[in-house]
Amino acid sequence: MTENDTPRPYGTPRTPRVTVRGEARIEADPDIARILVTVSARGTDRRTALDDLTRRNTQALELIKSYGEAIDTLETGTLSISPELTRHGRGERVRAYHGSVQLNVALTDFTALGELTTRLADQELTRVEGPWWALRPDSPVHAAARRQAVREAVQRAREYAEALDTELGALLELADTGTSAGRPGRAGFASRSVAYSSAGTELAADAEPVDLEPVRQTVHAQVEASFTIDPPTLR
Template sequence: METTPTPYGTPDAPRLAVRGEAHLEVDPEIARIGVTVSARGTDRRDALNDLTRRNATALDLVKSYGDAVERIETGAFSVTPELTRQGRTERVRAYHGRVHITVELTDFTALGELTTRVADLDLTRVDGPWWSLRLDSPVHREARQQAVREAVQRAREYAQALGTGLASLVELADIGAESAPAYGYGGPAGGMRAASYGGAPDLGDAPPLDLEPQRQHVYATVNARFTMTPPDLGA
């Protein structure tokens, strides 16, 4: 006859449930900036040609930093007419074009200079940087392992308080394995640090921005259940 496991253990095999947690604060591995290139013209073809030229200039500048730039991605592209009303009719007053580019860097020494030079381009906006870790960063593994070690240590301390020791591991569960992830970043990776719009006077050789990397917070939490050697509570 099969017996149903007792969720709280038995007198011969008391069950102990604990939680292990880890919090690591580390330097970021990646910085991302968003670049928006704009163009405006009364003729659609002229606006499009101008946007193409400005986009090529921005991309050439970013690519000139070689290995410091790990990834370049072009996002949304748009050419939108600006309408004006004349009496009961509407006509196109101008055309506005925009291209959004995402740049990912791993060399932070080049970040400040690149951000300044891109922001100095005509009709170009820069947002960022946003700091983060790689998805496969070993920091995540380190946090998980630290959480497990903390759970085992906590369980041993409870068992020692009863004058006994741990017998076996019954269950180890990653908190959030069936819902939200249990580890990740402690809030957004970074806020808007720099923004520039075209139309500003020529700055010449603008000094590079001094951008301090934002420390990243990585969390991990596990639930662990053990059985203990029966303690002698009469001692």
């Protein structure tokens, strides 16, 4: 490779180069709502706490699975069984055992979300947190935002060329500099987090489903593009 063949990153007088940024923001309704369910148990001996935890966990799983296709994913998270020691006296004495298990649930049917949340909160020693709203990673909204960002980059480059009374030449480089989803001005999951728990207190048998309004998601896409332009006549 000769010196004349070495790539020139900033263009030349004969082949000027223009680099621009294209951005897009699109708002869309979420595809998924996620909730975190924590089932707990407490007993004076390890076996009682474990048996109660197993029973309540099974009840929660059966209730969630009964919603069929409304459930997108159901995963078991952290499981823990720990002793509570007495604070006074000599030696280590176990006062009680505490157990908990977490269930991560994602729903696609938001009509069922409020009802399921209420019914889970009605279970013994059960805590429900969420929902956290999100778009699927393969949502077409992401692709639409990327296409819009590219079109904006081309339009911006064309406007610069027109300002110099010339035209765009070839595309040299196109780089994706970031795509994110969340509430306006915030990356990641948009959330409206509410916690519900039951600690042995009975809720009304005919408790109304909680009314949960989805939070619209904002997808942000950004690209950088470099083009050659025909040499302008500068005056």
